[in-house]
Structure formats: structure tokens, C-alpha cells
Amino acid sequence: MTKKPCIIVTAPVPQDLRQLLDAAFDTVDVPAGQSxxxxxxxxxxxxxxxxxxxxxxRVDGALLDALPALKVVSNxxxxxxxxxxxxxxxxxxxxxxxxxxLDGAVADLTIGLMLCVARNLVAGxxxxxxxxxxKGPFPLATDIRGxxxxxxxxxxIGRVVARTARAFDMDVIYHNRKPDAQAESEGLARYVERxxxxxxxxxxxxxxxxxxxxxxxxxxxxxxxxxxxxILLNTARGAVVDEAALIDALKNGxxxxxxxxxxxxxxxxxxxxxxxxxxxxxxxHIGSATVETRRAMIDLAVHNLLxxxxxxxxxxxxxxxxxxxxxxxxxxx
Ligand code: GLV
Numbered sequence: 001m002t003k004k005p006c007i008i009v010t011a012p013v014p015q016d017l018r019q020l021l022d023a024a025f026d027t028v029d030v031p032a033g034q035s036x037x038x039x040x041x042x043x044x045x046x047x048x049x050x051x052x053x054x055x056x057x058r059v060d061g062a063l064l065d066a067l068p069a070l071k072v073v074s075n076x077x078x079x080x081x082x083x084x085x086x087x088x089x090x091x092x093x094x095x096x097x098x099x100x101x102l103d104g105a106v107a108d109l110t111i112g113l114m115l116c117v118a119r120n121l122v123a124g125x126x127x128x129x130x131x132x133x134x135k136g137p138f139p140l141a142t143d144i145r146g147x148x149x150x151x152x153x154x155x156x157i158g159r160v161v162a163r164t165a166r167a168f169d170m171d172v173i174y175h176n177r178k179p180d181a182q183a184e185s186e187g188l189a190r191y192v193e194r195x196x197x198x199x200x201x202x203x204x205x206x207x208x209x210x211x212x213x214x215x216x217x218x219x220x221x222x223x224x225x226x227x228x229x230x231i232l233l234n235t236a237r238g239a240v241v242d243e244a245a246l247i248d249a250l251k252n253g254x255x256x257x258x259x260x261x262x263x264x265x266x267x268x269x270x271x272x273x274x275x276x277x278x279x280x281x282x283x284x285h286i287g288s289a290t291v292e293t294r295r296a297m298i299d300l301a302v303h304n305l306l307x308x309x310x311x312x313x314x315x316x317x318x319x320x321x322x323x324x325x326x327x328x329x330x331x332x333x
Contacts, residue, residue: 054076205233
């Protein structure tokens with residue numbers, strides 16, 4: 001009897017999909033956030049062919065060297081900054097992700113954060129509950145209609161944000177590595193230079209991946225370019241923003257407010273100065289956290305792995321050059 005491939009599962013997989021995995025593979029569970037090397041006895045390492053994991057699993061050269069038969073890492077996320085892509089490419093390990101299926105949910109959260117910050121909705125709720133309303137009216141807030149939204153990054157999510165913001169009569173500008181012909185031809189948004197984006201926007205929203213180049217790329221210089229009345233939104237990755245510089249900019253009134261779904265350290269420690277700031281709305285990295293979207297994501301992540309190890313080209317590959325699977329089983333070869 002041929003031996004089934006062996007996979008590590010660190011992502012939450014619903015039962016019906018789990019049955020598919022169990023039918024095709026020998027599955028080994030590793031708690032999210034724990035390194036497979038800590039969780040599994042060394043005797044098992046050489047047998048691992050694939051992995052479906054959350055962004056809490058760090059996939060680096062040391063892990064890939066310790067798992068010589070690992071051929072596919074299927075990330076349960078669109079972002080893949082938990083994976084050292086140079087290390088994966090060098091070892092011809094295929095990396096898959098979940099693009100497309102979460103665009104709407106992340107865009108909706110972005111718009112929600114914008115409304116919460118501009119209209120002061122979180123404080124407004126506390127105002128009513130505390131009885132403060134009986135003593136006087138809630139302070140006036142700020143319109144988003146007619147204002148300019150600046151998108152740093154115009155990928156799939158940026159485009160949905162642009163489309164939704166247009167329904168709020170916002171003028172949408174964007175900066176991207178290169179102009180997006182589709183967005184321009186649909187009249188969704190206008191391309192501007194990077195500095196112009198920060199200087200002209202009333203709301204700047206970050207939609208770029210975290211890479212070595214983008215880490216801390218939004219910092220004191222960029223906040224200095226922004227309007228004093230402007231709001232920063234980040235639903236991408238916390239470390240794209242220099243958080244210490246953001247805290248200074250919010251404290252000093254360099255910018256007016258922020259809506260953050262992502263932070264440098266997650267969960268955000270309660271000691272963070274962000275916690276006490278009234279001009280900041282915080283969420284617990286929930287951009288894609290709806291029942292429907294998470295289901296679509298795990299469906300794609302599981303099928304990416306089933307396809308790849310089954311010899312069929314998966315739907316969503318980060319490094320398509322690693323397809324067809326090139327890495328040979330180490331100990332099993
Ligand atoms: C969530 O943060 C994702 O990258 O899918």
C-alpha cells in the first residue's frame with residue numbers, strides 16, 4: 001500500500017474539509033503559533049510533505065531545512081509575511097495563499113473604521129451608555145462625503161475600497177508601484193505620486209503587503225506630509241507603519257486620528273499608548289473575520305494543498321515558479 005503524504009495542520013479546519021484532508025493525508029495537528037519543530041518529535045520531521053497554516057506559523061529557512069520533504073505551504077491568509085519567500089524559493093517550496101475571497105470583508109472593515117473615526121462612533125456609543133447625553137449634546141464630528149481618500153496600494157482590496165468609497169461621494173486617489181489601468185479605466189481612482197497622496201488625502205488607507213521594503217515605510221516623514229485633520233487607516237499589516245512615529249503624530253496633533261485593525265505586536269499589549277488615545281479606533285485584526293469569508297478562505301487554503309500534493313495546479317500560488325512541485329521527498333526519496 002502506498003503511504004499517504006503527511007501534512008501539518010495549524011489552521012482551524014471545519015469538519016467537512018478535515019474529512020477531505022484525513023482521506024488524502026496523514027494529518028498532524030500543531031497549535032497555531034507553535035513551531036512545528038517544538039510540537040513534533042524530530043523523528044517525524046522528515047516525513048512532512050505539506051502544511052496548511054495560519055500567519056502565526058513562522059516559515060523560515062531553518063524550518064524548511066528541518067523539514068526536507070516539505071513541498072507546499074498553504075497559508076490560511078492572503079498575506080504571507082510569515083513566510084521567508086527567499087528561503088522558500090531557494091528550496092523550491094511552493095507557497096499558496098487565499099487572495100480574492102476576503103476583499104469585500106477587508107474593504108468593509110476599512111470603510112467601517114473610516115466612519116468610526118471621522119464620526120467618532122465608538123465614543124458616541126459610550127456617551128449614550130454613560131448617560132452623558134442627558135447633560136448635553138455630543139460634540140460635532142467630521143464628514144467623509146466630498147473628502148479625498150488616498151489609497152496606498154491598489155490591489156484587489158484597494159479596488160473594492162475605492163468602489164465603496166465612491167458610493168460615499170469620495171474623491172479617490174491612489175499610489176501604487178505602477179498605475180492600475182483597470183482602476184483608471186473604470187474611473188475609480190486617480191494615480192498620484194507617493195508624497196502627493198499623503199499631502200492631498202483627508203483619509204490615507206494602507207493596502208500594501210509587508211515586505212522588507214515596506215516595513216516602517218509609513219513613518220514620521222509621511223505623517224509630516226499629511227494634513228493636520230487627516231486620518232490614517234491600516235487594515236494591512238501593522239509593521240508597514242512605524243508605530244512609534246504614529247503614536248507621536250497622534251499625540252502631537254500632526255494628524256487627527258487613526259483606525260487600526262493591525263498593529264506591530266498582536267495582540268496589542270494593554271500598555272500600548274494607543275489604548276488610551278481617544279482619536280484612535282482599534283480592532284483585533286478582524287478584517288477577514290466573518291463566518292462567510294473565513295469559510296471561503298479555509299476552503300481555498302485546503303484545496304490549494306489537496307491540489308498541489310495531488311499533482312494538480314492549485315488556484316492561488318504565491319511563487320508559481322515552484323510549480324510543478326520540484327522539491328523531492330528528503331528522507332522518503
Ligand atoms: C489576514 O490578515 C490575511 O492576510 O489574510
